[in-house]
Amino acid sequence: MPDTAPEASIQRFVHDLTRIRDARDVSRDDIQEATRVSDDVLEDFESGSLFERTSFNQVYLRSLAKSYARLIGVTPPERVLKHLQAALNNRYANELAVEELDEEPLSVEWPEEKEKAAKEEGTTAETGGGGTASSLTEADTKADNPKSARRWTSSPDATAGDGGKANSASGGAFHVAWQPVVIGLVILLIVGGGIFGLVMLSGNGEAAPDEPDVDEETAAEAVAPTTEPDDAPESLDDGPDGPPVQLGATIHATIWADGGNVDGVRVQRDNDLRRPYWVEEGDAVVLPFQERIVIEGQFDQFTLFIEERPMSLEPLDAQGRRVLSRTDLEAWADTTRTSPASELPVPADTLRIP
DSSP states (O other): OOOOSHHHHHHHHHHHHHHHHHHTTOOHHHHHHHHOOOHHHHHHHHHTGGGGOTTSOHHHHHHHHHHHHHHTTOSSTTHHHHHHHHHHTTOOSSHHHHHHHOOOOOOOOOHHHHHHHHHHHHHHHHTTTHHHHHHHHHHHHHHHOHHHHHHHOOOHHHHHHTHHHHHHHHHHHHHHHHHHHHHHHHHHHHHHHHHHHHHHHHHTTOOOOOOOOOOHHHHHHHHSOSOOOTTSOOBSSOSSSSOOOOOOSSEEEEEEOOSSOEEEEEEEETTSOOEEEEEOTTOEEEEEESSEEEEESOGGGOEEEETTEEEOOOOOOTTSOEEEEHHHHHHHHHHOOOOOOSSOSSOTTTOOOO
């Protein structure tokens, strides 16, 4: 029986990927050259140890797994993402090997399934003699309580003898039960007629006055702020069409690789060291910070978002970097009314770089 420990699912997943690579004559050097990922990282990925390193979050693992799958001929490569998630959730057996290497599926009884089966067996054992117990309880109830016994047993003679009285009582109850209903309907009709009459009298047959015409330019001037700080960062789409931006103790910057693969964009968050980040086209990486973030390189390959609102990548400082401080962002948040972006692959409050 296959191992059902959480790390065993990940081991089976990366082992199947490696066997598919070997079966299709793709070397690790080929993948390293195409992805520019170091050989050490690829080796840790294929051994499963990369999943234990907290510096590589799920966004990076998904991007690496998808690129790896594309280079070894898994089509479409997005299929590997559901198997990766299954491995992370301890639910991967050998589905990739079944799909790509025509192997027989493994039979795995997961721990939750074992517990469920044990509970069902225990429930069946407890209720196995349920019918007899119910009969005994019913008989005991009749013996101990004569009034209760009369509820369990009916006498045909008694029923036949009292039939007229029973029907008469039933008819009376039916008549009495309908009286409140009729009274309620009459009251509703009276109240409704009164309200309708008041509305007709107050309206007096006249149409409501037309609202004054206001041209769009005047309306925009009434809504738009009169002044804006000169040093506030520019957003890509400011306008009165969304809620105010809320900046908490932690601010989230999102780098969305919508213009191609982002290979080594350098980011410094607060007092942390400047680090390179690699994001595959179509994916995003979320970077939390508190006071300042500095971004440099490959500005034409990604779009920047702050709290899921688009943020301009200009102006740059003398060193060609985009520097955003909390003070700048607070001024920007006061004048920004754009709605959160809906096309981002991941929301800003779910996946974070540690």
